Amino acid sequence: MNFFNAESYIYVKFFISLFTIINPIGLIPVFIYLTNSQTSSERNSTNIRANFTALIILLFSLFYGYRILNFFNISIDSFRIAGGILVAMFAFSMMNGTLLQNRVQIKSKNVSSNINNQSTSYKKEDISIIPLAMPFIAGPGAISSVILWRMQYSNLYNLIGFSVVILFFSFFCCLTFKIAPYITSIVDDIYIRIINRIMGLLLLSVAIEFIFNSIKTIIFSYI
Template sequence: MIELAISAFVTLFVIIDPVGLAPMYGALTRDHGEAARRRMAIRGVAVGGLVLLGFAVGGEALLGAIGVSLDAFRVAGGVLLFVVAFDMVFERRTERRRRQVEAAHAADIGAGAAAMLAAESAFAAPEIMDDALTHEHEDVSVFPLAIPLIAGPGAITSTLLLTTRAGGDWLALALVLGILALVLALTLGALLIAGRLNRLLGETAAAVISRVLGILLAALAAQFILDGAAALVLDVIHRGGA
């Protein structure tokens, strides 16, 4: 049980990456007020958590419905996690997240500018002016914060793999879900102090932490692949013997 708890915490913490997500969130909300940043952080973590919880509870049934075995998913999930780890070690994931943040921010500015131009008309209706003020600072809690920055493919895969490891043990499943809630709470805390965390760590320290966590994730991904491949080989041998 302790081994599962440690594995779940390391995997989810590395994949969701609260330390690396905080500066991205700070850049995404740099034009928002403190109250708006806090509100969007809470909503984003809540939505991302619900998505991950849905896959944790119903993901195995979904795999069964489409005819994919858990062992095959372990191999595929391990490969995906290894790719994520590779990106982390060579800082490709950071660059990709930065592009997502910049794209969302550019869309935010474009929507706000279009609405403000429409409202500048002398004959603009009051509801148009209200729409302009609403779009001046777009809500980014669902996209891109909740999806894909928090509940991305790697986090969904990790959550499903960890819950399948728990098997039918409800205590183990509750432990995994508790670890998920803990990581999400840490993520929320990091988002709420994103500005101070950026100043405290600096870009160099954040890059070092990301690389170290990437190496740990690569090892966990390799273990997922080995476990799934071994089970598939044993299943093939068993069927051949039968």
């Protein structure tokens, strides 16, 4: 019990990292847009499937992502720098307000393509798993971040703690999408954009920390 009290800040930082990268608040307009034609029960089902799938993806990345890196002989510090750069790119997109716009544009193209091909029905699973679960929720940034945290804190207690945080975050994300229609009815779009930019700034700080620590480790290894 004392261990978790002493290390609780790690899990708080991990949760904040997931929150800033995935940004469920910023995904509310996307979720509403994708499920606009669904009934309330269908929207709830889509919400549960999407977050459960994202949960499985993130847990798999937590336990097996580093093994994939070892298979390709990729060092921890190299992956931290690459992951930090990737996360930083997400952060810049969030601060510029282009990430959400690109997400909606990509989905609009897919919807237009399906409308032109009316002989093929658009399956609900395609919405919940692709693109909601991946890449919107468990995207490259989130997967990279999970692997980075796992490699930095790799003992059994941390793995259990990270798993609990991912589970809690999935529940939080599911609850956020559940109340999304109510949020959009009382919160103006401009406030969501402001939140996106603030989250982008926090995310950029996390990315810089990953890159700086990795470069520092490489430099000191040659001294």
